Amino acid sequence: MSELPIKESREGSLRIIRRGLSLSPQIIEGWRVTVLLTLLGTAGTSLVPVVVQRSVDNGLGTTDGGVASDRIVMIVAAAGLLLLISAVAAYFAKIRIFTGTERGLTQLRVLAFRHVHDLSMLTQNTQRRGSLVSRVTSDIDQISLFLQSTGMILVLSAGQMLIATAVMAFLSWQLTLVVLAVFVPLVISLKVFAERMSVAYDHVRQTVAELLTTIAEPVVGAAVVRSYAIERRTQQRIDDAIATNYRANVNAQKIVAITFASAILVGGVANAAALGIGVWLGVVGGMSMGTVIAFIFLITLFVGPAQMATQVITDAQNAVASWRRVIELLETPADVVDPGPGSTPLPDGDLGARFTAVRFAYPEGPTVLDDLDVTIEPRQRVAVVGETGSGKTTFAKLLTRLMDPVEGTVQLGRDTAWADVSQVSFDDLRRHVVMVPQEGFLFDSTLAENLRYGRREATDAELEAAIGDLGLVDWFAGLPRGLATRVGQRGESLSAGERQLVALVRSALADPAFLVLDEATSAVDPQTELRATRALERLLDGRTSVTIAHRLSTAENADRILVFDAGRLVEDGHHSDLVDAGGVYSRLHASWVAQASLGVRPETMVR
């Protein structure tokens, strides 16, 4: 490996840490005091060797009288006092570190969470959510763990070794050199150990991710696993993942054990060296007996940190990696951002939409919508139809600015007052434009809470009125607990159609000027669907609406139909015109009529 990449990655780490600290300034708030307190707090550990040295040299080391007991008592008393001060300093240092890092990281966590909601990635790629969640959970936890535990050990160890070295150098520079010389090979080999350890832990992390995914299979996909009787296959995959994870862990453990233990051996060698050379120096150079013994105590102050060093380095690498991921997330430009103070207001009242030369592609994907020019007039009821994968949902998401086009512009407004959607403030936009997606996603709470997502301040009576307005009284009456019904995780204690009905009521409560329904009633029975959508139309009378549906009954009644095919708008017109035109729509419609009405096709009569 050449020098360059290593250096670069170092610089990268420094940049990450600097950036991370600037994002959470609380972490280093008053760091001078904290460092001072920490050093003071560590000083306690170096006291013991000093006391031993002083005591031995003041006569404790001889049996033939001459013990300066008063002096030793004084020394011990002073050390006791210092020990107390040191402990108190350590207490305050720890408190400061904990509060500072927790405050700073919580701020970072919330910042990152907020940022994720401004990334189109979230709504574009429903699958990547798991890793976004870990940015605001485990990654932050990892940083916090490092700053409070291992990082703290790092600072303490560094302080401890620094002070120990100072004490050693003060006692005898020759012996200090000897001890340092013994530890040098260890320090050098640590680099190698740390690299291997980080490789080992990377592997562990991968196996953990794999393990979590496979373990989720029988939980999330319980019904599929059961109905296809693929328990054995699933178990096999889980067993394999567990075994791989086990092997990776044991492998990492080997490196941990060896690095941890090698410091002990080095400590033993250092002891032997200090003893041998110390005694020799004592005899020929007049070094004191206390000094030799004190060195053996001081060496323990090196062994501890050396044992922990590889662990500390690995944890530091992990923490920086986590920090980098969070920062990279934050540095991903919020592509769907609120334009802020300079926003263009939407005109009150009716709204239309205009697509100009719009092209869209999902990141790293092919173009899925191309060359789109279309204007939806205010108050128009537009139906969007097309084959699966033709780009209908994509169109709806661009219209409601859940994502921005790759090329071209999307505007909202009417007459001469048009605003680029990317220039409209979120508040304004969401007040005027609401989309109901196909997945009737509900939050794990009560029915009332979920409806209030549409209008925050709505009273129970208003909620019930909205249900009534959509002609859903019968359904609502069938819920034994009414508004207090708990809908379960993702709303799964309700039937699929019921979830969509809740989403529909929610949108009615939001009372938008422009409503976009993306197969919002695909699981609702025809009678209820017609009743509800008609009621919705009545409620939103004169509003603009865009409806995507495979049930072409919607299209038949629409003012205008947009037909998509393979990412292009291929037909645009009124139902009767398009049926006569003999294109994509007439084909789709013919089969819809055949489906929706009885016995049109002779083949079906055969049976």
Next chain:
Amino acid sequence: MTSLDSLGGTDTTNLTRRGFRVLGIGIGRQKAMFSLAVLFSVLFGLTTVADAWVLGWATDHVIRPSFADGDVATGALVAGTLLFITAALLRMISVVGRRLIGGIVYYRLVAGDRRNVTRKYLRLPVAWHQSHPTGQLLSNANADVEATWMVFNPLPMAIGVIAMLIGAVATMLAADVVLTLVGLVVFPLLFVLNVVYQRSQGPRMAQAQSLRGDVSSVAHESFDGALVVKSLGREEEETARFATASEQLRDANISVGRVRAVFEPLLEALPSIGVLLVVLLGIGRIESGATAPGDVVQIAYLFTIVAMPVRAIGWVLGELPRTVVGWDRVRGVLDDTTQMPYGPAGLDGTGPIGLRLESLGFSYEPDEPVLEDLDLEVAPGSVTAVVGSTGSGKSTLATLVTRLLDADEGRVLLDGRPAAEIDHDALAAAVSLVPQATFLFDDTVRSNITLDADIPDETVWEVLRTVQADRFVQALPEGLDTELGERGTSLSGGQRQRLSLARALVRNPRLLVLDDATSALDPAVEQRILRALAERSQGEDGPTVLVVAYRKATIALADQVVHLADGRIADTGTHAELRERSSAYRDLVDAYDQARQEVDHE
């Protein structure tokens, strides 16, 4: 997490006893390995004491004589250095052994219980899964298993420390009885302080852990519901919700930190205080000639090196509450007796099978029946459509028929045999359900369809053509080998549904249950699929079909239509008959026609 929250109030003596029982179980599972780890750990304890003894010996036999005589005591010096190195070597070996083998014990215990829990998940019925939150089940198999056995990390060390303490006290006694008393005060104090520390930390850590879970569920839910959050402009409220959870976690973490800040400096200072006491008392002992200086040095050094390991006992005792809570939660899954046993019977023959429901009843909540008293006969090879308004119980019926749920009353018969008596593999081979909600694995397109069964690619492509998914699968970057999911590609709603359909069709089931499985399909595609199925049924090798549908052509294909209303079968018959007889049925299925007529009349 509730059990963790209540930890503070749990009877601790009982907790310790139960904790020790879990330890016993774990040791029992890994007897040989654990004994080996303990052996190494005892070696570690004894060599640590030996290390201090070497220093004492060196002080009295090397250092003092050399300094006194002004001449290096060469022979003793060599012996001293060798002793230091030998002790260190033995300690090193013991540490490698303890850490490695101790680690193996821990990882084996974790892996073992992960296997146990996931095996149980695969046996527990779907109804059980429905009533347990996903997040909880995932943490049972992961965090809880780890929490249960975490204690095995410090356990061998703690046992070795006991040996070390005995050795330490013995050498101290041999050196000086009075100074030993310091040890007898300091060590137990260290120990007690540690236990108090870990015990007050335990509930706080548990609290923080549970709040960490909360933060994670808020994030999960909020990102899962991103479309709703965004399209209704609720980002700020969601952020506030997340901030509240995060701040609670922050406060809990700070409270953990406070306890740490109090105890850690104390625990660090205590051995140093011990050394000071030894020195102080040592003066008198040496003056009176009762003790050699080497003994004082040795005892002081013992304090320095024994202090850290002694804390291992505290770690073990501190872990015990978490062990017990983790164990209880894991046992909660393993001991769950909910079951839905499969019988031994096979389903003989080939070709379509008949289905019969006998006074079937079901409820999710007690006293709120969803289905009541269903009687139905479906002839082999026929197509039956289930029609009913939203929430009338169609999906529930579909899951009962495919035996994902068991009925509370009555029974389901397949080819005259109660479904409950049929062997699991035979059932799955014969019956396929395409559920209303599409579920795809984070896996390749091919695996999602074949589920790793031995199915040739040609067959897969043929089925993909039937559901008109061939074109888009071909267009995927790696065709059938394209990864879907977290690390892979996203598909549109209709595309996902087609793969789910292909999964069922590729198996040539003898009874096919389609639960509104074509809602995102273009009408033409749906028609083609059903027609193909119907034709095969007529040819005697196609499946019996039970289809939840609203489209009239689908219904018209059916030999029999079942009208579900309010959890009961309101009527059964052909479409024409039902239209004749029932206005409710007409209103339901003719809704679009009626709407179209109204338009035409306008």
